[in-house]
Amino acid sequence: MKISVITVCFNSAKTILNTISSVESQSYKNIEHLIIDGGSSDGTIELLKKARGNIKYISEPDKGIYDAMNKGLLLATGEVIVFLNADDFYKNKFVVEKVMKEFDKSNLSAVYGDVDFFAPNDIKKSVRRYSSKIFAPKKLAFGFMPAHPSLFMRREVYEKVGGFDINFRIAGDFDLVARAFKNEDLHYKYIPEVFVSMQTGGVSTQGFKSTIFLNREIMQSCLKNNIKTSWVKLISRYLIKIIEFIRV
Secondary structure, eight states: OOEEEEEEESSOTTTHHHHHHHHHTOSOOOEEEEEEEOOOOSSHHHHHHHOOSSEEEEEOOOSSHHHHHHHHHHHOOOSEEEEOOTTOEESSTTHHHHHHHHHHHSOOSEEEEEEEEEETTEEEEEEEEEOOTTOOGGGGGGTOOOOGGGOEEEHHHHHHHOSOOTTOSSOHHHHHHHHHHTTSOOOEEEEEEEEEEEESOOTTOSOHHHHHHHHHHHHHHHHHTTOOOOHHHHHHTHHHHHHHHHHO
16 A cells, blocks of 8 residues: 655755655655655755655645645545655654554554654754644544644545645644544544654744634634634643643
8 A cells, every 4th residue: 555745845955855764764665755845945956856765746836835735635646645744754664654554454544643843953852742642523623633744644535525725824734634524434543652753843833923823723714614613612722732841
């Protein structure tokens, strides 16, 4: 069974080779690595031309991160699809193999795990763990979702619910998860392990203003998908995030 790993990037020369190496080093070898570049000018393309591994890439302007992700979905030929950011990497070489074994032995549509966040200046120092354990479809109303880089889903799920809504700037991944999981008829499994190490400072972790904007978009997505929510519910999930910091 083939898996498509989609990496969206823009001016990622400092980190893209680490991401490619992380995919290339996986023990599971039937991997198609698609890199969707937004027209970088910092040397990223030159690095991609020289990179080893089973990678395919395109480089052209896009309408934002979710437009780029949709391009990846259109190019993907794997039966399972996952997104890995351009400054992130798999925790160990057995992550994809472990996930694909779950798909092979069970009638699952999605498998997900946890993500570790690390500081940009020290990839070995974990500052927070995003645990997907608490997620369940009924928790969408609180803004919970599986950690996106850890979420492996069958192609048929995307074919059913469609791609990412490019009208969202930050919460497009939440919106897609909401469409996939809201009816509670999706067969999924959570594995309580860290799948991905993820750098802090991403589009959805850039401070208070970003947090407010993110929650506004989550509210918008819930309304769009007929998920009953409130500001009280959305804000209450940050108590869980505080506990994550304490545990690290």
